[in-house]
Amino acid sequence: MSSLMRHGFAARSTGSELFFETASTLRKAASSGDAKAFAKMFVELYEKLMAERPSSMASLNALRRIGTYFLENGLKGIEEYIDALASEYDESVTRAAEMAAKRVVDGDALMTNSNSLTLRRLFKTLVDSGVKVKVYVAESRPGLEGLAMAEYLEKLGVEVYLIVDSAARFFMKNIDKVVLGAEAVAANGAVVGKAGSSIIALDAHEARVRVFVVAPTMKFSIETIYGELLKLPEGDWRLLMDEDTRRTLPENYMATAPLYDVTPPEYIDVIATERGLFAPQAIPIVLREIHGSFPPLVKPLEAIVAEVKRWLQ
Amino acid sequence: MSSLMRHGFAARSTGSELFFETASTLRKAASSGDAKAFAKMFVELYEKLMAERPSSMASLNALRRIGTYFLENGLKGIEEYIDALASEYDESVTRAAEMAAKRVVDGDALMTNSNSLTLRRLFKTLVDSGVKVKVYVAESRPGLEGLAMAEYLEKLGVEVYLIVDSAARFFMKNIDKVVLGAEAVAANGAVVGKAGSSIIALDAHEARVRVFVVAPTMKFSIETIYGELLKLPEGDWRLLMDEDTRRTLPENYMATAPLYDVTPPEYIDVIATERGLFAPQAIPIVLREIHGSFPPLVKPLEAIVAEVKRWLQ
C-alpha cells in the first residue's frame, strides 16, 4: 500500500504533486501484474479524489486517460503509458512556464500565492534566462503554502517579499503582473485555484494589473460544459495547519474554510499553457483542438469508473 | 511612568484602546500638579503616536483638544476636562453603534474583521435588543485580532464563524452586510482601517453587499483637507505576532506588512456616527457642523505641540 493511500492526500499538496502521486500509485499497482488489484486501486483512488480533491483536474484527467487505456488494453503496456503520460504532463508544465516567461520583463514586480509547481518553473525559467524580478508571495493561510514558495524563491536568489494575505491590495500598487497557478480551468475560462486567488485577481483587476494564470491543458475541465459544477471542498481549516500553528488558535469555533475558490474569466487576462497564451474566452477552441470536437465527446470519468467496477465483479 | 510609556503601544491595540490610554496617561500626568511634567508627557506621547500610530485619529484629536485646553488654562480643571472628553468619546461610540444597529435586521449575516470597540458595542446592542445575527470574522493576520473578536462574540452568544482572511470573497455570497471599524475617516470619506479592511470592502462592493463603517466623529481627520496624507505605518509583521505563532515562521524574509489600509469612499455605503448615518460624500458637511466652518479652522496639532514645546523652554 502506497504512502498516499495510508496517509490521505495532503490537502496542502499542489495539483501537480497530486498528479504525480496518482500516476506513480497506479504505475506501482500495475507493476504487480495483478489486474484486479490495479482496478481496485483505480476505483479507490477515484473515490478518494472525489471526496478530498474533487477539483484537482490534472489527476482526474489522468484517471480518465489511464482508465480508458486499461479498459481497452488491460495491463499490457500500461506502465509505459503512465510513464509517457507523466512525461507529457511534466513537459507541458515546463512549456507553459516558458510561454508565460516571455511576457515577463526585466525589473517586473510579480505577485503570487501558494506553491504551484508551474509557477516554480516559471520563476526558474526567469532566473535561468537572467530576467530579474521581485516576487511578492502571499502566505496563503491556512495551509501557509506561500512560505514554501518563498523559501524556494530565496534559494533561487530571487528578491522575495512574504506578505500576509490581507495585504495583497495594499501592495498591488507596486506590482506589474500577477501570476497564479490553477487546480482546474473551466470551459468558460473560469479558474479554480488555491483559496484566496480570486481575491488577488480581483485586487489586480481593480488596479488594472494584468493577471496570468499558468496551467497545462491537462487541467482543463470538460464536464463543466455538460452542466456539472466544479466542486470546491470546505473543511475545518485548523486541520490544514501544522500542529505548532494550530496550537495558537482557539479550539471551539466554527472555522470552516474553502480550499479553493473560483476566479471568474473577467479577472484573468491570459491563460498560459503549453500550447500558447490564450484569453479565457479561447478555452473552448483549445478544447476543440485537443479533443477534435466541441463540446468534446470524451467518455465521462464516472462512466469509466463504472465500467471498471463492472469489470471487477 | 505609565505602562503605556514603558512598553510602547501595542500595534494590535484598537484605536479606542489607544484613545483611552492616551487620555488616562495625560490625566495621570496632570494629577501630579506638575505642569512641566505634564507638558513633557504630552510632547512625548505626540511623538510616540506620530512614530507608531500616525493614523490613530481619535488619539490625535484628543491630543489636539487637551493640548488646546492646557495652553489656555494650564492644569486647572484639566482632569475634569479629560474625564469629560473620555465620557464624550465613550458615549459617541455607544451612540454610533446604536445608529448602525437600526440598519441590521433579524437574521442578517454580517462580516467583519479585527476587534474594534465600536463594533463590539454594535454586536452588544443587537444582542440586547434581541436581533439575532450570524457573524463571519476574518482572523486579521498578522495580529490575529479577529480571534479576540470571535471570542467576545461567542461569549455574547452570537453564532460566529472564524474565517481566514483569504476566504472573505468566498463567503461573501452568504453575507447581508459588512460592518467595519475605523482608525480615521478622511475628509473625502475614505476610511483608514485595519489592514485587510479595504479588501473586504472591495469584495462586498463586487457582490453588491452594503458596507457600514461605524466610527464616532472624533475619528474624523481635518488635516487631509490641507494636503496632508494619512500616514500608514508598515513594519515587519513578525513583530506583531505572539511568540508561539512567530516561531512557526521562517526568520529570513522581507516580511513587511501594513498595519492599516485605505478604503476609498466608493466602496462604503454608510458611515455610522453618533450624529447619524452619512454617505461618505457627506463628511465635509458634518465636519462643517462640528467645527463651524469648512474647511474647519482648527489649529493644526503640530502647531499646538510646537507651542507646548516653546512653553517648556
Next chain:
Amino acid sequence: MSSLMRHGFAARSTGSELFFETASTLRKAASSGDAKAFAKMFVELYEKLMAERPSSMASLNALRRIGTYFLENGLKGIEEYIDALASEYDESVTRAAEMAAKRVVDGDALMTNSNSLTLRRLFKTLVDSGVKVKVYVAESRPGLEGLAMAEYLEKLGVEVYLIVDSAARFFMKNIDKVVLGAEAVAANGAVVGKAGSSIIALDAHEARVRVFVVAPTMKFSIETIYGELLKLPEGDWRLLMDEDTRRTLPENYMATAPLYDVTPPEYIDVIATERGLFAPQAIPIVLREIHGSFPPLVKPLEAIVAEVKRWLQ
C-alpha cells in the same frame, strides 16, 4: 368626515395630490374650531399615512409642520398657516419645474412614467415657452397612471408615445433626457419613486442618458439620517386596477407588487428643486440650509404625534 377618510387614499394618487388632500382635510377639521376633533383627525391621518403611504414625504412633512404649529398655537391662525403651507408647496412645485425646464432644449425626446404633478408643470412650462419635445410615457402598471399623463400631454399638444413598461430599454436609444417625479428624497440622494422608476433610471444610466428628478424640497426626508429606513409598501396589485382590467387577470396568484421603489443616487444626475439644481450628493447641504444645521435638529414626526395624543387624553 372627508372623502379622503371615507374611501382611503387612492394608492394611485400622486404625492402632490396626497399633500393637498392632507392639507385640506386638516384645514377643514380646523375650521370647526374644535381642537379635540382636529387633534383626532391629525392622529388618524398620521396612522393612515404610515399604513398606506409611509414614503409620501410631502404629506409627512406637512403633518410635521402643522402638528408643530398646533402644539405651539392651538387652532389659532392654523387655517392661514395651512393655506400658506399649501401655497408654499404649490409654488415650489412650479419653481422646481421651471428650474428643470432650463435644461430641456427644443427637439429633446424625454421619457417619463406615472403622473406626477411636478412633471405636468414641467411639460406645461415647456409648452408655454415654445420648447417642442417628444415624450415617451411608460404606462406604469399596475396602476396605469401613465395613461392619465399621456392624456394630459396630448391635450397640451405634445407629441406623446405611450409605451409598455418593458419597452423602456428598447426605446432609450431615442431619448435625450429622462425626467422622473419623487415620493421622497433621502438624505443620501436616493429617490423613492413610483415602482418602475428605478428601472428606467438604470436603463438610462446604461445608455448614458441623463436622469432628472424633479421634486420640491418638501419631499426631502430627514429621518433617514438617523437610521430610519424609508418604508415601501407592497400589496396585491390587482387592488390597484380598474375593475375592467382586473377582470382580465387570473384570481389565484400571489400577485404582490411594490408601489414604490428606490433609485440609488448613482443613477441620478440632477435633482431639480425650487432652490436650484443639485447633484444627489448635495442634498445634505441643502437640508442644512433649510433647517439651519446638519443633521437637521427637527422634532421627529412620531414625537409630535405622541405629544398630540397626550394632549388628547
Next chain:
Amino acid sequence: MSSLMRHGFAARSTGSELFFETASTLRKAASSGDAKAFAKMFVELYEKLMAERPSSMASLNALRRIGTYFLENGLKGIEEYIDALASEYDESVTRAAEMAAKRVVDGDALMTNSNSLTLRRLFKTLVDSGVKVKVYVAESRPGLEGLAMAEYLEKLGVEVYLIVDSAARFFMKNIDKVVLGAEAVAANGAVVGKAGSSIIALDAHEARVRVFVVAPTMKFSIETIYGELLKLPEGDWRLLMDEDTRRTLPENYMATAPLYDVTPPEYIDVIATERGLFAPQAIPIVLREIHGSFPPLVKPLEAIVAEVKRWLQ
C-alpha cells in the same frame, strides 16, 4: 388552407409554437403530393415570417433545411424529413432544459417572463426531479404571456409569484437565478427575446444574479455574421391584447411597441443548449461544430427561396 395561413401568426405565440406550425403546415402541403402547391406555400410562409416574425430563428432555420431538402429531392421523402426535423427540435428543447436544470438547486428562487416552451420543460424537469423552486413571472405586457406561464406553473404545483414588469428590479434581491427563453441567438452571443427580457437581464447583471438563456441550437442565427441585422418588428401594442384588456386603454395614442428586444452578451452568463452549456462567447465554435466551418458556409435562406421561386416559374 391551414389555420395558420388563415389567421396570421399570433404575435403572442412562442418561437417553438411557430416552429411546429411551420413544420406541420409544410408537411400538410407536402402530403397532397403537389410540388407546385408545396413550393407556393413555402414561399408564402417565408414571406409571412419575414413580415411578422423575422427574428423567429427556429422557423427560419426550419425553412432553410426543408427548402434545401426540397430543392435536392423534390417531395420524395419530405414528410419523413419534416417529421425527423420536428422530433430533433423537440428533443433538443428537452435536452437543453435538462442541461439548464443541472444548475438549479433545491430552494432556488427563479425569475422569468413570457411563456417559452423551453422554460416550461425546464420547470417540468425540476418538478419531476423533486427540485423545489419559487418562480417570479413577469406578466409580459402587452401580450401578457406571463399569465399563461403562471397558470402552467401553478398546475405543476410550483410556488409562483406573478409580478408586473416594472417590479423586476424590486424583487431581484430575492432571486437566485434568472432563466430566459430566446427567439434567436446571434453569432456574437446576443439574444433576441420577448420584449422586456433585456431589462430583466440588466437588472440581474446589476444585482450580480446569474442569467441563463435556454435555447436549442436551432435558434442560432448565422446570417448575422455576414452583416445582416436581426429584425425586431414593432407594432401597435393594442393589437396584441385581448379585447377585454384593450377596451381599458385609450384609443388615440401612438402606442408602438417592440415585440422583441436584444440582450447583449455581457448580461448573459450561460446559454443552455442541447449540446451543453456555453458562455455567449463560445457560440461561434458551437456554430462551427454544427456546420463544419466558421463562418458556416450554408446557403442563405433568401437564396433558397429565390431558387424555389425560379423553380415555380
Next chain:
Amino acid sequence: MSSLMRHGFAARSTGSELFFETASTLRKAASSGDAKAFAKMFVELYEKLMAERPSSMASLNALRRIGTYFLENGLKGIEEYIDALASEYDESVTRAAEMAAKRVVDGDALMTNSNSLTLRRLFKTLVDSGVKVKVYVAESRPGLEGLAMAEYLEKLGVEVYLIVDSAARFFMKNIDKVVLGAEAVAANGAVVGKAGSSIIALDAHEARVRVFVVAPTMKFSIETIYGELLKLPEGDWRLLMDEDTRRTLPENYMATAPLYDVTPPEYIDVIATERGLFAPQAIPIVLREIHGSFPPLVKPLEAIVAEVKRWLQ
C-alpha cells in the same frame, strides 16, 4: 482704447491672463475718473466675454464683484478695490498651487496640457522645494498652448516630454498623477477646461491614475445651480493657429472645434484650491462657506450688467 479691446481676446490666452486683462482694463478705465466711460467699458467687456469666452469664470466673477462695487460706491476707491481683487486672485493661485504641491512626491511623472498659470506655479513650487518631477505635456492642438508650457518647464530645468494629444493614453502607463487647470468649476464638481482635458482625465480614470485639478475658488461657478449651462464656444480652429501652421492645412473643410470641454466629476479626484483640497462632491459646501448660504444668494451677473446699463441711460 486698451489693447484688449482692439485685438479681441486671444482665444489662446489662459483664464488667468484674461482675468488680469479684465481687471487692468477696468482699472485703467476707472483711473480717468469718468464714471460713464467706466460703465461703458464694463458693459462692453461683459458682452465681449459672453461672446468669446463665456466659460472664463474668473473674469466673470471679477465683473460681478467690480460691478457690485461700482453700483454701491461709484468710482470712489474702485482702483484700490480692483488692486485688492487682483492681489487676492494672484495669492489664491499661488496658494492653490502650494496645496496641490503637497501631494506630489519626488520622482513623480506628471501629465498636463495647455499653459495654465496655476500649473506653472505648481511646477515652480515643486522646483523651488527640490521635488524632482518629469512632466509630459500634450501639445494642445489647435492652439498649441502646450508648446509654451513645455518651454516654460524647460527653462525651469524640469525634464519635459512634449507629446501629441493622441498619445496621452499610450503614455499614461508612465504617469503617476495628472494635473489640470480649469476655466470654470461647476457646482457639481464638473470642470470646464481646455479642449482635450476631459480625454486626458478619462484616460487617467481608465488607468487608475489620480487627477488633480488646480483652480482658485474664483473659478467656481454659481449660476449652474440655477439651471444655467456653462457655455462652450466652438469655432473654426484654423483661426486659433499661427499663420505658419495654418498654411499647412487645407482651406475648405468644416473645421469646427471646441475651445473647452467638460470633465465630469467622476474622473476628478481632487480639486486643489487656496482653501484646501476637495473632492468634487464637496464643492457645494465650499461655495456655501464662501457665500454664506447654499445655494449662494448672489446677484446674477446679468442683473448687475442690466443695472449698470440703466444707470448709463
Next chain:
Amino acid sequence: MSSLMRHGFAARSTGSELFFETASTLRKAASSGDAKAFAKMFVELYEKLMAERPSSMASLNALRRIGTYFLENGLKGIEEYIDALASEYDESVTRAAEMAAKRVVDGDALMTNSNSLTLRRLFKTLVDSGVKVKVYVAESRPGLEGLAMAEYLEKLGVEVYLIVDSAARFFMKNIDKVVLGAEAVAANGAVVGKAGSSIIALDAHEARVRVFVVAPTMKFSIETIYGELLKLPEGDWRLLMDEDTRRTLPENYMATAPLYDVTPPEYIDVIATERGLFAPQAIPIVLREIHGSFPPLVKPLEAIVAEVKRWLQ
C-alpha cells in the same frame, strides 16, 4: 533599386500601401530571374520592416507567404503567386468594407481617423450605394493622415468634419458609429492601429457608441499566441511632419511619440473582415478556420527568414 528601398518606408504610409509596396518590390526583384538578388531583397525588406514597421501585419504575413513559396519553388511561378496574393488582399479589403457597410444606415454620423485604404473603400461603398453619412475625421497628429482622408471624402461628396484629435470626446455625442482601420489584429482581438485610435475607441466606449474595426484577415497576427508581443515603434514625431509644419515647432524637446497604439478588445464591438463580422472574442476560431488548427501551426516568419539566409550562403 526600388524607390521603397531608397527612401525608406514613409511612416505615414498606411498598412495597405506598405503591403502593396512590399509585394511589388519583391515581384520586381523576382522579375530579374536572379534568385540570389531576390533572396537578398527579401531579407533586406524583412529587416527594414522589423526596424520601422514591426506591427504592419499585412506586410509581415505577405513575407511569410512569399518566403514559404520561394523556399519551396524558387522563383518559378513566383510572379504569378505574388500577383495572386496582391489580388487576394485587394479583394479582401473590398469585401471587408462591404461587410462593414451593411451595418451603416442612411443618416449615420461616423467618426474615424488616419487614412486607411479599407475605410476609403467603406466610404466609397456607402457613396456608391446611396447611403448618406457624415464623417468626423480626426487630423491624426503628428502625421496628419486625417487631412488626406478628409480630402478624399470631400472629393467623394461626403459631408466631412475635420477635427483636432483632442476634440474626439467632445463630438462623440453626435456620433452613431466609430469606424477604424488596423495595422494588426492580435489573437485575443486587440487591435493595433494608428496612434490615437485607442483613445477614440475609449471615448466611444464611454458614450456607448459602437466601434467597428475594418480589416482583412491578412492583418491577423499569429505570433502573439506564442507569447510574442506586438512591437509598437516610437520615434521623434517631428520627423513625421512636413517641413512646413515642423518649422513651427521648437527644436529642443524630447518629442517622442508612438506611431501605433493598442485598443483592447473590450472597446471593440465588431471586427469586419472579408469572411464576415466577428466579435473580438471570435478571432481565435477565425484563425483556426484559416490555418486548419488552433493555435495555427505556421512556420514563424523569423524561421523562414533564417532559412532564406542559409540558402544565400
